[in-house]
Amino acid sequence: AQSVAQPEDQVNVAEGNPLTVKCTYSVSGNPYLFWYVQYPNRGLQFLLKYITGDNLVKGSYGFEAEFNKSQTSFHLKKPSALVSDSALYFCAVSANTGGFKTIFGAGTRLFVKA
Amino acid sequence: DADVTQTPRNRITKTGKRIMLECSQTKGHDRMYWYRQDPGLGLRLIYYSFDVKDINKGEISDGYSVSRQAQAKFSLSLESAIPNQTALYFCATSDTGLAGTYNEQFFGPGTRLTVL
Numbered sequence: 001a002q003s004v005a006q007p008e009d010q011v012n013v014a015e016g017n018p019l020t021v022k023c024t025y026s027v028s029g030n031p032y033l034f035w036y037v038q039y040p041n042r043g044l045q046f047l048l049k050y051i052t053g054d055n056l057v058k059g060s061y062g063f064e065a066e067f068n069k070s071q072t073s074f075h076l077k078k079p080s081a082l083v084s085d086s087a088l089y090f091c092a093v094s095a096n097t098g099g100f101k102t103i104f105g106a107g108t109r110l111f112v113k114a
Numbered sequence: 115d116a117d118v119t120q121t122p123r124n125r126i127t128k129t130g131k132r133i134m135l136e137c138s139q140t141k142g143h144d145r146m147y148w149y150r151q152d153p154g155l156g157l158r159l160i161y162y163s164f165d166v167k168d169i170n171k172g173e174i175s176d177g178y179s180v181s182r183q184a185q186a187k188f189s190l191s192l193e194s195a196i197p198n199q200t201a202l203y204f205c206a207t208s209d210t211g212l213a214g215t216y217n218e219q220f221f222g223p224g225t226r227l228t229v230l
Contacts, residue, residue, distance in 0.1 A: 043221030
């Protein structure tokens with residue numbers, strides 16, 4: 001069955017330190033992987049995606065993610081966190097498994113402390 | 115102006131009432147989606163439409179129906195609302211892209227629905 005796991009409900013990091021938000025997935029066929037960010041009282045905003053090609057994907061606001069096929073992971077990273085990065089982050093996977101499916105993870109809340 | 119708009123933004127209703135949530139987009143995308151967000155569960159797909167004549171059930175379609183009135187409009191109805199349909203509802207759109215691929219989605223601001 002198709003699934004997405006974000007194993008951490010919350011990640012705390014100090015401003016200026018690197019951050020990682022974890023995501024693992026399970027899907028039949030080729031995965032289309034996405035990261036979205038949600039600020040309070042707002043809809044989700046697209047950060048980056050992996051479709052094919054280079055395993056390291058660069059996205060908006062200095063974020064990047066690494067696709068690891070053997071570990072079925074797609075962790076979100078940023079070299080230097082900002083207080084303004086504090087938000088709710090969602091990993092999502094889309095696939096054609098006899099019909100379109102998109103599955104979102106439960107979300108990880110990121111707190112960046114000044 | 116926002117590319118994806120939702121009306122109303124907030125709604126409180128009673129059990130058994132019929133509710134319609136509306137979504138409009140100016141992005142020119144063919145694909146539109148309805149999701150609900152519940153704390154700790156992420157977003158779950160209710161219905162999706164890949165063009166005006168295409169409607170498909172998602173993960174949790176029971177108790178909901180949709181109508182794709184035009185390329186730019188996709189409405190979600192709760193025929194007889196119940197309390198466990200209290201949630202944050204999002205509409206989203208995406209570009210068609212290459213055949214067999216899926217592009218990123220663009221979300222509206224959400225509708226907070228409370229069913230008493």
